[in-house]
Amino acid sequence: MSQDQHYNFFESVERSFDKAAQFTKWEKGILEQIKACNAVYRIKFPVRVGDTIEVIEAYRVQHSHHKLPCKGGIRFSEEVNQDEVMALAALMTYKCAIVNVPFGGAKGGIKINPRNYSPFQLENITRRYTAELVKKNFIGPGVDVPAPDYGTGEREMSWILDTYMSLRPGEIDGYGCVTGKPVSQGGVRGRKEATGMGVFYGLRELCNIKEDMKKLGLEPGLEGKRVIVQGMGNVGYHAAKYFHEAGAIVVCLIEWDGAIYNEKGMDPDAVLKHRNETGSIVNFPGATNLKKNTDGLEMDCDILIPAALESVIHKDNAPNIKAKIIGEAANGPLTPEADVILNKKGAIVVPDMFLNAGGVTVSYFEWLKNLSHVRYGRLGKRFDENMNIHILSTIEDLTGKKVSEQERKFIAHGADEVDLVYSGLEETMHAALHEVREIMVTNSKIHDMRTAAYVCAIDKVGAAYEQLGIFP
Template identity: 70%
Template sequence: MSATNGYSFFGAVEKSFDKAANFTKWDPGILEQIKACNSIYSMRFPVRMDDGRIEVIEAYRVQHSHHKTPCKGGIRFAAEVNQDEVMALASLMTYKCAIVNVPFGGGKGGIKINPKKYSVYELEKITRRYTAELVKKNFIGPGTDVPAPDYGTGEREMAWIVDTYMGLRPGEIDALGCVTGKPVTQGGVRGRREATGLGIFYGVREVCNMPEIMDRVGLPIGIAGKKVIVQGLGNVGYHAAKFFQQAGAKIIALAEYEGAIRNDDGLDVDAVFEHRKTSGSILNFAGAQNFAKNLDALEYDCDILIPAALENVINGENAPRVKAKIIGEGANGPLTPEADEVFVKKGTIVIPDMYLNAGGVTVSYFEWLKNLSHVRYGRMEKRFTENMNAHIISQIEELTGKQVSEREHQFIVHGPEEVDLVHSGLEETMITATREIIDEWKRNPQIPDMRTAAYVVAINKVGTSYAELGIFP
């Protein structure tokens, strides 16, 4: 949503950047270079539809920063796609990758269509033609620009992209690395599907484990027992809610575009998901009450709010009524700058989107590395680890004369599968990034909020890259 009531999404990102730049020591010229979008590809191409008519498709690919290559960022299919939105999302990808120490520049793509209005065959033709256009202009490739899924796209579309790319670039040995978020059978990585939701959980959990932050908002340490509301039951929101529930939190409300429901004793996320699949709506779920409007859920009393749906859902108008102590931005840009100002005054902790939803790009990075190395994670060490652990247990049992229970034996012996290593890498990434941001915030008490601290961390890392590259003669 790039322009609502004259509101620019890219302008909002620039505003946040400028606020953070005041807390850095970089030359204004370097700051301008970091902020600017390096390359913008706006395209129009014709596609013949199933009924024989020809439709001209509007699409974009933006490479925000080349301080590291390749560029990285998803492709979204949505009727609202426009250049301002794609530029904003590309710039957020630059800062996101810097914060979580993923060595990519930011990129983003978008096709201005409502995918629900097209047949699978039409979507395939549009996706393949878009890929061909990117190949023509060198806007895709394992060392140049690596797309991924985003709103309205998924594994299917990524499989079409990699197949088209390989057809146009025969013999390129690392061609599978031209796109991430692929099906596992097509070079994808296990753990990618739940990555963004799991990353949100890890990031919020780390904040909740910090005594000084919990003292500030007046909550006990840890996730267990916390009242959580999640907006959005798509891939990101569903997995985030599920991981919070597994950790002992109570999911007291869920919201989707068709409505919102609540139960103060907690909702079973999987049961709600199944109810929606069968009935087409989360409303009227057994044991839950419906909210009058879906956005009312954002203002319901809770400890943690996870807006994981659309941009700009919390603004200067409704922010004063939001009661959550901690807001974890699962979506891109769910809060406006005006909302940020309200929450600073209220003392609400906002964990910013620019790193909190970086689980997707982090695991995409792991997938890209897998494609370049041409070997599955865990293949080399799994059996060695299991054999070594089994030997250690047998030695301990022999020395002590006691037997480890079968359940514990299986747990200790277990060698890491690919998904175990991916989750472990993601957990390490989110914990490290959270601590870096909080440390920056502590170092400079003038920094008003966590978002600004995150931007400061990102600007410093990107600025250091530019300075070390020596590109400013």
């Protein structure tokens, strides 16, 4: 954490909230309710690990009940603490509101380093944690729906599902108690790449806005734009991959053990293959190794995407950032001081609470799939294909011309699950970006996208509370 951050993570979120709240119509009491964490559950439970018994510390925070269920990931990390979980739960509330996903925000965490435990031990810890949540009604398809986060994935979600179903036998919508599951267990296709793809869709739409690009001295579109990505995990890799495929030039990739630079661009798939073979992205053929991995953040580029840790851009390095667009793919990669510095420089900072909402958006699609008990595309795919083939054949008969076999397959294709998920995610990110941007354009006192995003979220949550009639 940067030395310029004299307040904790939750205070940082509240600081951004307070800055935006002055631009909303809500009275102080409603704002205090929106800002407050509604329920904090701190658990300590014993688990046998080898020959000893360990007492495990864990949390589940439900930040807002303005809409149910609550939604948020579960992380396994030694850094987990109540402040962090509360801050992330608050961000989930605002994130869901911005992208119009009807959930309240939540977050969970278990204070362990998963590398120190065998899969069997991790399973015991995960199942016991789930049982504790069930006991206090902190999990359920209509109550609180966890998802993967740092240190967790499909495997842990399948353990949570199995434990829940064993404790709630016969619950018809039980599969909706958790998202991020394997497809074979009710998961949805497209979930793995969802966050990175959402980052791509959001930034691509921004780059297509002529007025904003003109202010930055850039041409509209992604073609030829120089991109730097920090973090080659799931989010960073997919973001880099989609930008590369769209014609952008990925000039620098940064990992914890080094950074590589090539002004002509790199193929993220080739870099990933190199890392899998050698254990590091360093010494990638054709690229230059940078002395320090953090030097990569300060290289010349058009778009910088920090997709790794919190507070990597702070008051000490923010003045050296040359990127004109900073897309926060990670949670909290900029400190508030860095945010101010970069906005004064004229850069556009696209905030995390909007940009990395692809994961929760597709989690919403998975939850809907579980409640409807039918795979997306199952009912309409074949009908659409037959209709498309019929229309194409009619046009060919009328014109006397035939399309190629490849074109025929493309035109005839009916949407299956992954097509519909991608389409829904693209529409969500586009609509949310323009909603946030409209707030900036129409209010001359709001000069940064983060404040506009908070205003957007506060107004939606405030309206939901008002409609509930809890403020007589």
